[in-house]
Amino acid sequence: MNQSSSLIADSIRTQKTSLLPSPANPEYIYPVELFPAAKEFDVSLIVPAIVVPSKLVSEYRKQLKEFVLDKAKLKVIVPLGDDDIIPVGLERRKHRKILLTKRSNIFDEEKIAKLLRNEGCFKANHELSQSYEDWSTHEVLSRLLPFPPNDVPSSFEQIGRLAHLNLRDDLLPFKYMIGKVILDKNSPRIQTVVNKLASIESKYRTFNMEVIAGNKADGWSLVSVKEEGCQFEMDFTKVYWNSRLGGEHRRLTQIIADQAKDADSPVIVADLMAGIGPFAIPLTSKGHKIEVHANDLNPESYNYLLSNSRKNRCTRLLCYNMDARDFCKYLQDSGIVFSHVIMNLPATAPEFLDAFRGFRGVRLPRIHVHCFAPKDHNEAAKDAVKRCESALGCTLDIDENQVKVIDVRNVSPKKNMYCISFDLPEAIRSVQSDRRRQSSHVEAKRQKLT
Ligand SMILES: C[S@@+](CC[C@H](N)C(=O)[O-])C[C@H]1O[C@@H](n2cnc3c(N)ncnc32)[C@H](O)[C@@H]1O
Numbered sequence: 001m002n003q004s005s006s007l008i009a010d011s012i013r014t015q016k017t018s019l020l021p022s023p024a025n026p027e028y029i030y031p032v033e034l035f036p037a038a039k040e041f042d043v044s045l046i047v048p049a050i051v052v053p054s055k056l057v058s059e060y061r062k063q064l065k066e067f068v069l070d071k072a073k074l075k076v077i078v079p080l081g082d083d084d085i086i087p088v089g090l091e092r093r094k095h096r097k098i099l100l101t102k103r104s105n106i107f108d109e110e111k112i113a114k115l116l117r118n119e120g121c122f123k124a125n126h127e128l129s130q131s132y133e134d135w136s137t138h139e140v141l142s143r144l145l146p147f148p149p150n151d152v153p154s155s156f157e158q159i160g161r162l163a164h165l166n167l168r169d170d171l172l173p174f175k176y177m178i179g180k181v182i183l184d185k186n187s188p189r190i191q192t193v194v195n196k197l198a199s200i201e202s203k204y205r206t207f208n209m210e211v212i213a214g215n216k217a218d219g220w221s222l223v224s225v226k227e228e229g230c231q232f233e234m235d236f237t238k239v240y241w242n243s244r245l246g247g248e249h250r251r252l253t254q255i256i257a258d259q260a261k262d263a264d265s266p267v268i269v270a271d272l273m274a275g276i277g278p279f280a281i282p283l284t285s286k287g288h289k290i291e292v293h294a295n296d297l298n299p300e301s302y303n304y305l306l307s308n309s310r311k312n313r314c315t316r317l318l319c320y321n322m323d324a325r326d327f328c329k330y331l332q333d334s335g336i337v338f339s340h341v342i343m344n345l346p347a348t349a350p351e352f353l354d355a356f357r358g359f360r361g362v363r364l365p366r367i368h369v370h371c372f373a374p375k376d377h378n379e380a381a382k383d384a385v386k387r388c389e390s391a392l393g394c395t396l397d398i399d400e401n402q403v404k405v406i407d408v409r410n411v412s413p414k415k416n417m418y419c420i421s422f423d424l425p426e427a428i429r430s431v432q433s434d435r436r437r438q439s440s441h442v443e444a445k446r447q448k449l450t
Contacts, residue, residue: 011429037144037166037177038132044211048106053120057096060115069099072136074128084124099126137322138187143172144181156182157243159236160223161191164209179213203417204298205240205345228253228282230312237327238300240275245344248419249278252368253327256340257288266291266316268338270331270365272324272352273297273345276304277317284314295320297325325442337362343369346417350384353391356424357431364424370408372415381405384420392424393431393446401425 019066022149023317047069052060055295057077061068069076080092082129107113115121123443132140132190145152153171156163163182167175174300179193194217197208211220221237260267266289271280274294283290294317296302302321309317318328331338338361343349349369356367373380384405389395396403401422408417 004440027264031146039133039141041130041132043128043130045102045128047102047128048100049124049126050077050085050100050112050115051086051095051122051124052118053114054094057098058222062100062120063115064098064100064111064333067100067106067112068131068219069101071135072139074099074130078126080124087278088219089119095120097124097126099128107425132184137181140181140185141178144177144337145171147171152181153178156191156193159241159243160173160225161189162221162223162236163190163193164196164236165193165212165337166196174211175210183213187214192220195389204301205370206238206298209237223379227278230281230285230308232276232278232281232304232308233302233311234276234308235300235377239298239304240301241278244409245278248370249282251406252342252419253279253282256283257286260289262436263289266341268336269293269340269342270294270328270336271342272327273343273349274305274319275301275344277308279306279344280317280341281308281312281314284309284317285312287315291318293320293331293338295322295324297321297323308329324352325355328352332360339363339365341367341369343367346370346372350420351388351391352391354433356428357433359424364426364428366402368421370417370419372411373418375414375416377405377407380416380418381420382405384418388420388422392418392428394425394427396422396425 026307050064061077064347068099078097078098078099079381080086080095084092084097086092086095099114103109107116108371116123134164135143136154138149140148141152141154147170153165155166156165158164161188165178165182167178171178175195179257180196183190184191192211193213195212199212214220221235223234225232225234225241225243227243228250232241256269269280269283269290269292271277271292271294274296274298275298277294280294284292291337294305296305299321302319305319309319322330325343341350345352350371353367353369367389369393371384372384385396401424403420403422406419406421408419411417
């Protein structure tokens with residue numbers, strides 16, 4: 001909180017705080033129309049101001065930048081009120097007040113003192129009335145929660161009209177209050193606030209969530225999201241979606257789309273764990289010469305993949321509902337010659353590479369496999385290569401197989417998500433499907449990743 005805001009906060013700290021939510025009433029869901037704590041934010045205080053001619057207001061504001069009151073949502077240029085005293089000869093309506101930070105000696109500051117010598121500029125005060133609506137989410141929660149401002153949540157992941165939080169354990173007693181403030185400050189853009197109940201462990205990478213504020217009527221979890229110019233509809237409680245992966249979806253689709261520009265025939269892509277299609281749909285809805293075979297094990301994801309494909313008028317998108325290993329074999333058996341494979345199931349995707357053992361396709365594809373690994377990039381790269389080699393049953397040559405490891409996103413204090421891309425090695429063709437027999441062979445031939 002900046003100096004001005006903290007002064008305002010100090011002034012309300014002296015007021016009655018009995019209505020503040022506390023761990024004593026943790027299960028209290030705040031009514032939509034009334035927030036008991038809201039009136040704690042009604043505050044009135046006097047701040048210094050400088051009155052300047054209206055036509056020079058932007059110029060003077062720039063000059064006084066460091067002294068102007070800095071508080072979210074606050075108008076710092078205001079007209080003169082009837083109570084403001086104005087020197088004889090000056091016209092009230094042709095002047096504006098610039099509100100300044102509340103320092104006792106503000107008018108002694110050299111820049112302000114100099115400005116006051118200009119015609120039409122003079123000192124004033126301003127009575128500032130603030131209410132709950134005028135405070136930012138962070139300011140309100142910093143005031144209400146018994147934590148230092150740095151430990152107060154104010155951001156969230158947005159999925160259409162839903163705000164999705166993953167609150168720390170010590171914040172759970174305050175979850176309904178946090179939900180209510182986030183809803184108030186972001187409505188109508190946000191209509192429901194949910195908190196994740198447990199870490200993602202399910203087979204389909206979905207998770208349980210609790211509505212902590214807002215609309216929870218039937219259909220609350222049906223959302224529509226825009227990414228890469230495409231519209232995705234889904235039931236957020238039934239399929240996987242992560243808005244934080246937008247950058248990765250763009251990066252990989254761009255690489256493939258760029259290659260398709262120079263290709264004579266369509267580039268064929270196999271998306272083994274496609275979800276509702278954040279790679280597959282942009283690749284096939286924009287007229288690129290790209291054909292995607294997109295698969296997901298979750299029947300709900302498959303259904304949304306189909307409906308989103310229709311909605312976005314995707315050409316050359318074929319959808320499947322199979323296990324990724326079976327799907328990989330199916331594509332080979334069908335003689336489909338794919339040149340890129342996307343595998344985004346970071347917890348276990350590298351292990352699925354065993355499905356390529358004894359590869360029979362006429363062309364060895366480029367693989368893009370996502371995984372979690374330690375923060376340190378070199379350590380992560382070694383880790384990722386080792387997991388891939390172990391599942392493939394043969395080694396990867398950094399140069400020959402064009403191995404690249406990209407940092408995708410920060411996941412937790414110790415873990416990042418990465419994407420490892422490589423050309424499937426020729427040696428995979430002669431690897432048999434017995435994983436146990438191959439792993440010692442890989443250990444012996446392991447290369448050092450530099
Ligand atoms: C992390 S999500 C990624 C989805 C999508 N690629 C994206 O970027 O949003 C992983 C997906 O893998 C699917 N999945 C899990 N196990 C699978 C399996 N054995 N075969 C195919 N898909 C699987 C899940 O249903 C989920 O949609």
